[in-house]
Amino acid sequence: MSSDSARHLGAGDQAAAEGAAPAGNRQPSPFAGLGEKFDSSLARGVSNITRRxxxxxxxxxxxxxxxxxxxxxxxxxxxxxxxxxxxxxxxxxxxxxxxxxxxxxxxxxxxxxxxxxxxxxxxxxxxxxxxxxxxxxxxxxxxxxxxxxxxxxxxxxxxxxxxxxxxxxxxxxxxxxxxxxxxxxxxxxxxxxxxxxxxxxxxxxxxxxxxxxxxxxxxxxxxxxxxxxxxxxxxxxxxxxxxxxxxxxxxxxxxxxxxxxxxxxxxxxxxxxxxxxxxxxxxxxxxAGLLVIMVQVCIIYSAAGWYKIQGSRWQDGTAVHYPLNLDYFTPWPDLTEQLGNVGMLVMVLTYGTVFVQVAFPFALLNRKAKNILLFLMIGEHIGIALLLGLPFFSLAMIAMDSVFLPTVFLVWLGRQAGSPVRRLLGRRGAEPGTAPAAGAAPAKGVTGAEAPVPPQAAPAAAQQGEPRIPAQASAEDGKGSGSGGEPDDRRPAWADRG
Structure with missing residues (x-):
């Protein structure tokens, strides 16, 4: 065998050996599987917005x-x-x-x-x-x-x-x-x-x-x-x-x-x-309507916060002092006069108001931050109702903010509110606010009122020949910012899931 043939044969053996190397030794591509993951996420998102x-x-x-x-x-x-x-x-x-x-x-x-x-x-x-x-x-x-x-x-x-x-x-x-x-x-x-x-x-x-x-x-x-x-x-x-x-x-x-x-x-x-x-x-x-409501809340607070930043009284921290000393907004004149003359308190309320309103849309990216700012905004509106005499304005803003409340808190609130009513009526029944059961068909009247059908009624609905849209039960359910999902009974009723 000539030296050239031996050299070519050695190169072929080396190439074959490299081709036969185990796949685990290869470096995986960073883009491997991205298409499948995207398709899976897209399909899950479409299912969530169409099936429930x-x-x-x-x-x-x-x-x-x-x-x-x-x-x-x-x-x-x-x-x-x-x-x-x-x-x-x-x-x-x-x-x-x-x-x-x-x-x-x-x-x-x-x-x-x-x-x-x-x-x-x-x-x-x-x-x-x-x-x-x-x-x-x-x-x-x-x-x-x-x-x-x-x-x-x-x-x-x-x-x-x-x-x-x-x-x-x-x-x-x-x-x-x-x-x-x-x-x-x-x-x-x-x-x-x-x-x-x-x-x-x-x-x-x-x-x-x-x-x-x-x-x-x-x-x-x-x-x-x-x-x-x-x-x-x-x-x-x-x-x-x-x-x-x-x-x-x-x-x-x-x-x-x-x-x-x-x-x-x-x-x-x-x-x-x-x-x-x-x-x-x-x-x-x-x-889509729920999304519009959420976006509307963010627009209201963002516009209010950014316009406040441009005001000189908000920049120097004295803006809250003026409404506290207006005759139109003083249901408790003595109290508001005392609060309005505390410089440090006025400065904290002024800057705190701007910070909460500007930061709230960004806080939606983190559930804990969202819940904290939501608590502060509700407290702010309660203060406006009491100190400035604007109860209906504050109630409307709190009702609007409640679209971001965690589901587990709302379930707990419904149970607490329903307990006195059940005791007053002297009867036991289903918990008010029971979440729609997975696989249950929503029953609707002629006016379109919808309600969850309990699992025991599913065979009756099946006998009527009505199709059911199965709920999407997955690990992703209930992990949003309080916009759906079942409550976790293993956690305290007032705590949102982490």
Whole structure:
């Protein structure tokens, strides 16, 4: 064998030996498996937003909070209702109509300046707040709640203390949410119907309410009752036209009415794949609405904090001193005067307010930091309510902040609040606010009120041929910032999971 052949053979043996080296000795690529991990995370995220309505306790506490705020406000101002929003208001009906011609806002109080009509709308608003607070026919009540809030606030736009803007926005967002999954009469009704094996679509009262709403819409449009808007010149009104029956707000209300009726028809006559697709669409809309509420909270605090930074009084640490010494905001003059004269306390409150508001959106990246800042902000609003005499503003802000409360805390709060009621009624039942069971189909009435069906009712639902959207039980559930997931009973009830 020649030397060249031996040299080539040695090179081949070396290459073969290197090719036969064990795979464990090779250096793995840092990008190996990234595609599979991304696909898995994407699939899990899509499943979470399509197969379940996230944050059932958070949306329920927001519903209860804002219904209570608006109810308390309407009861508080009941003796002065005619001056604030009624026919005796300094902001007269003709001035309100002129403004509506410019901003195209919606209110049923523009349809008539009759005193009896105003009384009807105001009393209806009180009844709607009570029904929404209790979670009775919640899907319909969210729409009526939006109508009453917009009607009163757009009638007299100069009445409010800042909290009315939050109520205004949340009244719109609640229409998109499935906020009666827990802590509602709808959930209890659906649970009892499932225990008796009664189909969720057997709801004559819901069908009657749906037909009544359609009749009211048709009468308002066809009779010309909603035709009080007018164009003005220097001599007075020159042209009346319809705002409600048009493609604007009228189209929105007719669209909601048709969607609710269509959803009942799908569940009644096509409970297979159409119902499954409808459930997924409803979950997506709910989760998108929940995200919008969270983003709205971050925008409010970010804008407030960054605008404060630009103010000279906030920069030198004396801004809190001035509202504490204004006659308009001193329900306890002696107390606020003493607090306002303590320089160190004023400086801490001033800088602390700016820090909490600016840092809160960034604190959402860490659960513990978020809970601490959330506790500080709620304490700040309680202080504003007591020291500055703005209770409804503070209640509205606390109700808005509650969307970030941890699930385990809300479950514990629901149990503590429900215990006296159960003892008073002298009966034992399911814990109020029971989380939706995995694999349970949400039962809904004709108005779209949703509630978890207990596991023992699952065979009955299966016999009816209705598909179920399985819940995604994984290690990732409940690890968000209090926006879903089951509580961990092994931890203290008031502590969030680490």
């Amino acid at each position: 309505a996230l944050g059932p306790y958070q949306t329920a506490i927001v519903r209860i909070g804002f219904a209570f705020v608006w109810l308390a406000f309407m009861l508080r101002e009941f003796p002065h209702r005619h001056v604030l929003y009624g026919p005796d208001s300094p902001w007269g009906h003709d001035l309100a109509v002129r403004l509506l011609n410019d901003n195209h806002a919606f209110t049923v109080l523009f349809w008539s300046d009759d005193r009896a009509f105003f009384e009807l709308v105001y009393l209806l608003g009180i009844a709607v707040c009570v029904a929404l607070l209790l979670g009775w026919r919640t899907r319909l009540m969210t729409v009526l709640f939006m109508i009453t809030v917009l009607s009163l606030q757009n009638r007299s736009v100069f009445m409010g203390d800042g909290g009315d803007n939050v109520v205004h926005l949340m009244a719109l967002y609640l229409v998109l949410s499935r906020c009666s999954q827990v802590w509602s009469l709808d959930a209890r009704r659906a649970r009892r119907a499932a225990e008796r094996g009664v189909p969720a679509t057997r709801d004559p009262a819901g069908v009657l309410l749906w037909a009544l709403c359609g009749l009211v819409l048709a009468l308002a449009q066809l009779t010309g009752f909603a035709t009080t808007l007018a164009l003005f010149d220097e001599h007075g009104p020159i042209l009346s036209f319809w705002e409600f029956p048009g493609l604007g707000w009228g189209g929105i209300f007719w669209g909601l009415w048709l969607i609710y009726g269509g959803w009942w028809a799908v569940r009644r006559f096509a409970p297979g794949e159409p119902r499954l697709v409808g459930e997924m669409i409803a979950n997506i809309i709910h989760n």
